[in-house]
Amino acid sequence: MAIDYILIFNNNYEESLNMKTKLSISIVLAILGTTAYTTAQAYDGDWKVGRIYYRQVCTSCHVAKTEKAIAPTSRTKAEWTAYLQADKHAKGKDSVKQYISQQYRASIKATNKAAEKFADVPDQQLMEDIKAFVIKGAKDGDSPASCS
Numbered sequence: 001m002a003i004d005y006i007l008i009f010n011n012n013y014e015e016s017l018n019m020k021t022k023l024s025i026s027i028v029l030a031i032l033g034t035t036a037y038t039t040a041q042a043y044d045g046d047w048k049v050g051r052i053y054y055r056q057v058c059t060s061c062h063v064a065k066t067e068k069a070i071a072p073t074s075r076t077k078a079e080w081t082a083y084l085q086a087d088k089h090a091k092g093k094d095s096v097k098q099y100i101s102q103q104y105r106a107s108i109k110a111t112n113k114a115a116e117k118f119a120d121v122p123d124q125q126l127m128e129d130i131k132a133f134v135i136k137g138a139k140d141g142d143s144p145a146s147c148s
């Protein structure tokens with residue numbers, strides 16, 4: 001009788017340990033899965049922020065230097081994507097990222113309210129915001145947009 005009790009106790013103890021181990025592993029996997037999912041989620045650009053920066057910084061500079069605004073409708077989504085990926089501005093003379101950098105924004109913030117407003121926004125985040133705007137406002141975008 002005592003041996004039967006010990007065997008039953010042993011089986012219940014092993015099952016309990018087994019359940020706790022499975023539960024612990026499940027919890028760890030759930031946490032890792034959630035972390036991986038959150039990390040894998042890229043920042044979705046905010047086209048409204050991109051529009052403000054594009055119109056108040058990019059457009060004002062283009063008008064001042066070339067007397068010509070470059071509207072998002074001047075290119076297709078594919079052309080804008082290729083342009084931003086190539087990172088060539090002014091026919092390859094400059095980098096697009098240069099004009100989106102915090103350093104550039106700091107250099108013009110005294111004369112440009114948008115540059116001042118977005119001075120602390122990380123470069124990559126602002127790049128995604130601008131990309132969202134030009135893609136949305138592209139010739140074949142969801143909402144073709146002008147510069148004004």
